Amino acid sequence: MKSTPSVRPELPWLRAFTFTIFGTSVLVSSYFPLFYAGLGFSNSQIGLLYALGPMISLVANLLWSVASDKYRTIKKIMLILLIGQMIMSAVLSVSTKFSVIILVITIFYFFFYPVFPLSDTIAINAAKRHKKNFITVRIFGSIGYAFYALFIGYVLSLIGSSRTMWVAIGIAAIALAITLFIKDQDSPVAKMDMSGIWGILKQKELLWFFGCVFSLAIAVRMNDAFLTVTLNDLGATEKIIGWAQLASSLSEIPIFLLLSLYGEKIKELPLLVFASLMFATRFLLVGVADSAYSLIAIQLLHSLSFGVFYVTSIRMLTRLIPDHYRATGMALYTIVWSSASGLLSGTFGGVVFEQFGRHNFYLVAMSFALLACLGFASRYFYPGPRLRVQAADRGGVQPTKAQTASSASAEEETLSN
Structure with a gap:
């Protein structure tokens, strides 16, 4: 269907919206912990507040998904x-x-997390109507994250981290205004096919893959929860924290492009082994770093760790799971990588950081990354039988391409940085 002049502005508004909402993502992941620290909360308390997000996201995404489907609206x-x-x-x-705060932040997360899968869904459908690639919209999220990482750092250095929430209100208000110009769509967000879960969980190779991912995810979420706290302990200002986040978000773009062009020429397992090893190296360096500026340089390893891992793990997952279980598999992957690991690493990591210090905290994170590296390597050197799907398991519902892409892109937001 060709775009008419009346609908042509739709994609620019969606790009602007995607660009803006990632500003709140920067705040939640990077500057909320500083806000908590400024209130005098301990590291274990900060870890608990961080862990609430992944737990609430499970319920929130499901409920708002049902509401979107029932009332056939995303914009409202x-x-x-x-x-x-x-x-x-x-x-x-x-x-x-x-x-x-623990009560209020729980409610905040209930409104925060569903924005991303909903925005992905509306963007996927719009891009499809205009015969454009979804990535032409989604890339503005990465650009927005990089921009806001630096911009928010400068703003908070001027007004103080105690006013973090007013910045959050401002960004949400801008996104709200942009939403008024977005065309509503009645496509529901991707759902988990409950009938397909058992068929997936019976596959030993997939369980092994999820186990390795979970081990690595614990390490990554530990770092996510306490990176800004570490920077703050090393004397970093909000500006320096912004530069650190900018370095990581920009570094992943070239890797994404390279792997999209040439990644298929390399098998998944060697790449996953490499990415896990880079994660372990990154966490070791963070643990022994003695200045905030050195952490900015270490953040560049985000490209070789997360950049390689994300693209490769999604590629491997799509090969392990049959098409008619794709949405279910992506949902389970989200639970393993983001929700369950975030809940465990936030509570467990907070205690480790507070009781044993930064150096030992990152040694623990490095150990989990190395465990994942060994798991991927063992499968590479001692391959088991290939994934088989029983005929009886083929009764699942075939997800649409939009549903599959929505699950993958929503997961990319959760993972980023």
Whole structure:
């Protein structure tokens, strides 16, 4: 279908929206921990607050997905989510007690996490109508993350980290205004095919893959939760923290492009072994770093660790799982990589950081990464039988291409940085 002049602006508005919402992602992942630290919370308390997000995302994504499907609207739900974020950010800005913040941040996460899969879905459908590649919209999320990583750092260096929540309100307000110009769509977000879970979990090779991913995910989520705290302990200002996040977000772009062009020429397992080893090296260097500026340089390893891992793991997952179980497999992958690992690493990691210090904390993270490296390597040198799908398991519902792409792109947001 050809684009008419009346609908031509649709993609630019979606690009602007995608660019903007990743500003809140920067705040949640990088600057919320500093806000908590400024309130005097301990590292174990910060870890618990971080762990709440992945746990709430499981429930929130499901409920808002059902609501989107039932009422056949994405735009109206997006407006509700952004207004909810603004209200909860305002409440957080005046809250100081841990018991109050743990309640309010839980509600905030309920409005925060579903924005990304919903925005991916509406962008996928729009790109398909205009015969464009979805990545032409999604790439603006990566650009937005890089921009806001630096911009927010400079802003907070001027106004102070105590006003972090007011920045969150401002970004959500901009996204809310842009949403008014986005065309609504009634396509539901991708759902987990419950009938296919058992068929997937019976595959030993896939269980091994998820086990390796889970081990690596614990290490990665430990770093995510306490990187900004580490930078702060080393005397980093908000500006330096912004540069560190900028370095990691920009470094992944060339790797994504290279692997999209030439990645198929290399088998998945060697790449996964390499990526896990790079993660282990990265965490070891962070643990022994003695200055904030050295951490900026170490962040460049994000390209060789996360960049290689993300593209390769998704590629391998699509080969391990039959097409009619694809949406289910991607949902399980999200749980393993983001939700379950985030819950465990936030609570467990906070205690380790507080009781044993930064150096030992990152040694533990390095150990989990090395365990994943050994797991991938063992499968490479001692391959087992290839994945087989029983005929009886082929009763699952075939997901649409949009559903599959939505699951993958939503997972990319969760993983990024």
